[in-house]
Amino acid sequence: MSQESATVHENSEPNESGSECESVVCKRSRNAISEVWTYLQRSKDKTRAKCLSCEKVYKTSGNTSNLLDHLKRTHPETYDSHSARKKALDSALMKMIAIDYQPFRIVEDEAFSAFVKLLDPRYVMPSRTTLQNVMCHELYDQSKANLKNILMKVNTCAISTDAWTSRANESYLTVTCHFIENCSLRSAVLSTYNLLESTNHSAANIAESLRIVLTEWGVLDKVSNVITDNASSMIKACELLQKTTSSVLCSHIKFGCARCVVTYFKSSSIAYAKFKNAQGTGKVYNLLQECPTRWNSAYRMIKRILQTKDIISSVILRTPKAPQTLSADEIELLEELVELLAPFDDATIQVSASNSVTISLIIPIICGIFQTLNETHNKLKTNEGLAIFNILIKRLQIRLVPYENRTTPKMSTLLDPRFKKEGFRNHIIAEQAALALENDLCNMLKALSPVVTDLPTHTVTSPESSTQQPKIAPLFMFLNDKVAGKRKSTRADAIIMLRQYFENQNLPHDFDPLEYWKTNTDMKVLTQCALRYLCTPATSTEPERVFSK
Template sequence: MSSFFRLPEKRSCAEEDSAKENEPAAKKKCRSYVWKHFSQLEGNSAKCLLCSQVYKTGGNTTNLINHLKRSHPTTITTPKSEQTLGSFLNVATTKGDALGSTRKAKLDEALMKMVATDLQPFRVVEDTGFRNFVRCLDPQYVLPSRTTLSSVLLENLYGEMKRKLNVMLENVSHCAITTDGWTSRANDHYLTVTCHFVTDTFQIKSAVLSTNKLLCETNQNSENIAESLRAILVDWNLFHKVTSIVTDNASSMIKACTLLEKRHLPCFAHTLNLIVQDALISESVKDVLSKCKRIVGFFKSSSNAYAKLKTAQTNNECYGLVQEVATRWNSCHKMIVRILKIRDAVSRVLLETMKAPPPLTAEEISVLTDLEYILGPFDEATNRVSGSTYETISLIIPVSADLHHRLSSMDNLIKTTEGFEVRNALLNGINRRLFEYEGRSVTKVATMLDPRFKKEAFRSASNADSAVEAIRKEMAGMTNLKVSEPPTHTENNAYFSFMQSKIANKIKTPMSDAIIVLRQYLEANHATPNISPLDYWKVQDIRMESLKKIALKNLCVPACSTESERTFSRAGCIVTDRRAALKAKNVDKLVFTSKNQWLSEI
């Protein structure tokens, strides 16, 4: 055989062993720095030593490194063995590293606040237009994933805001809550609870505590509501601090407060709306209101008619029409006001349009004019007592008396029989539904301790006297009551020395001290109407300390459950058709962070 095809010579075992011994030793593989923060588990998985999260490794450390970058950016360090030429030249190897972990964390937090405040879905970080916009602002910023937004950034923001609110509530002696239930677009029933309290700087604050499903999702009875409320209040350590619970007039809510042994206050705005709705079902005005609703519905359903309506308005401003919704407060009054404002344009378009409803007659216009005037005070009263940044509980009694007085003084201004019938029905509703607030403890005490009103806001003198007596008894039960006394002289004076022992042995009782302090307050001049009651009590000295405590205890109670209603509106914008699959826990956190943005400023 030719030498060209000669096979290689076979080496002996001894020769092979000698060759292996002469080969250089294989370089030991360097262990990644991530294992300083992870412990290796069975089945190709690892557990984070910082937050106990478990991740699959898949034969590499990519998942582990990404977790550290997302959740623990300050722990990331690059060993010398893993440094590259770029890091040697102080040039970051990735966009996130170039941005810096501190700035990246701030931008991530700002992004999460934007999502919560502007009610954006988590998937906004995947939208092409938004990603291009962020890239133009800062090419080095790497957007977090939607999973990071929901599971990490939202959790961090919620935890920080909840911690701040907990610290504030720990220093509060008394608070009040409002609560109501609502159903989302995904047909899930939620219970929202808001808290109202006075801060150490004498400011009214409102905060959403929870927006969660009931403990038993298949039952909405009073027992289930009561236990769900108890669990929320115990979780926030507020159960013993709650003085009143404000809800609508639903029987299940009233019974739930009874089961919790907490004072219930019916929402004043709901009560006003019930009075108006009862008056407007009168046969004398039902037809004209139904006609107004048909006219508004016609323009709402026809784009051509709506365009003609805008063109027919001769002034510079173009107004649309407002439809009445029974569950929306004062919507009937708003519908009437808008129709009367542009009635000439409405009539012109209706007469010129085929198949349009007939326009309003002169008699019907007169009825609507009376209704606008009669319902106006109710609209003003609802807006006045629905605030959340000032004291409203002390307004209930004077507002009720003012409504009765204004309606009773309209005899010379009402022109139609229908107007008189509605006015009388409203007066009956006020007598039946509103005047009972004078007998409730929290409303009469709060009104008496409002320096703008005192006894003069009450229609009944007996109710005013009972409020004074309730305050006096509560003051007498306080052990730290302070009363102003004349200064005593310690100098030795032989004159009138027989009186010294009598003065020293004079018996003082808590009730007598309470009478003196309360009399000083009631006989003082009334505060001006534009002063805040909390500002008044803030500057009072030690002599009024007992009254101040009682005032703060009662003035924190809201007159209405409107804060829960506002939360429903915000939650409805969060749980949209685009976000109907949101988990209940994320709904709660998003509502909390969205409604309590003022906490982030602390």
């Protein structure tokens, strides 16, 4: 008799029918549900067991020792709860939650659990508490260590930052880092960090909060540019950190008549249903409402109204207490507005990209906007359209044209093989930027320049011996100083390098500039200079995207 059955036998008491054995059997039956039956299937006569993984069949008479031995020997990765497969599945689950912003409680959802069970009946998901308190911290520490190792190898980077207040009225500062690794643009969120003093939004408090984040990640001395919004406290904070800053410009235009129409349809379910039904069985459009903090939404609102203006008019005319339909003059004005604002929408999309170089686009895009607006000016018929044109040109002159004089945008435009000097509106500024770039290259070449040795001695072979004997040529000693001076002329090297680069054909607009510098092995110093500038983003959209998430 086994130890287990002996113990049960001693603690059991015979009943009136004397069925002491029945009590023992019942007790053992409840305890005999082994975990091996999760991985094997018992036959109907209970004399055999089939492995669910390899389909091997084993004899069994109720004892599971041989079955357990089979699992440990043949399928340790599925049987062992600490196996490599279990860890891999747990890790994948945690990454899914982190990357897709899923709640920890997803492991408690009935449908999700059933889905996972169908994929792998033997996998037991970790609990919500384990995910939140253990695995999430482990993944964060691992990801942080990996990112630190990457940033350690980076020579220069840029950051974008923005402040945000949560619904709980808590102040946060998000910092994203932008750098180039193996000639590919990379972005990473360094922190969504509480301000040191949550009630203090001063420049000093922001600067010290930024300093803590950048120091923790080891990039304080590597940051070449800081991208912020127009807040004066942000700009002042960058000055306190002694970092070059580029502010993001935005504007808001209000359109009363268009907003009134959209508001009516959005507030009336009956009118909105009529609007959708009137569009038939083809593509059904929704009306878009303007968002006060996103000027592009006003442009898209007007564009959608023009796309559906006939349907809007027919619904309004057939609906009681509806507002007046848009007049022909209002439609004409909205059409002109779309023409005027289209280049701004296109520009916003391009400079807000996350996975491509954007800083070099600023100056060429400003040139393109001016040209497009001037072409549109000849088509304008309404006084309101002409007035808006004049306002846009004036604001462009004040707020965007100065970017052509800022170091990072103009250097990056020069070093983008798609644009070079041709990307500037003002050729004088382009030449000034080229001279500044030349000076940068000179300094870099001087730092890399090796110590120049004297002119090598002339070597002759003696007739009496096969060994070579050094012999100084005194008449040519005067060449030493000239050759040394020639080798030390980093200015000439820089001029030649830039001339070669500028005279090469400009690349197509859809070409990746980083791919050009990746394959350009002849001008390594110029490549280093290009990567230093091109890693900077044109906008601070990355922190805003984090806040949206």
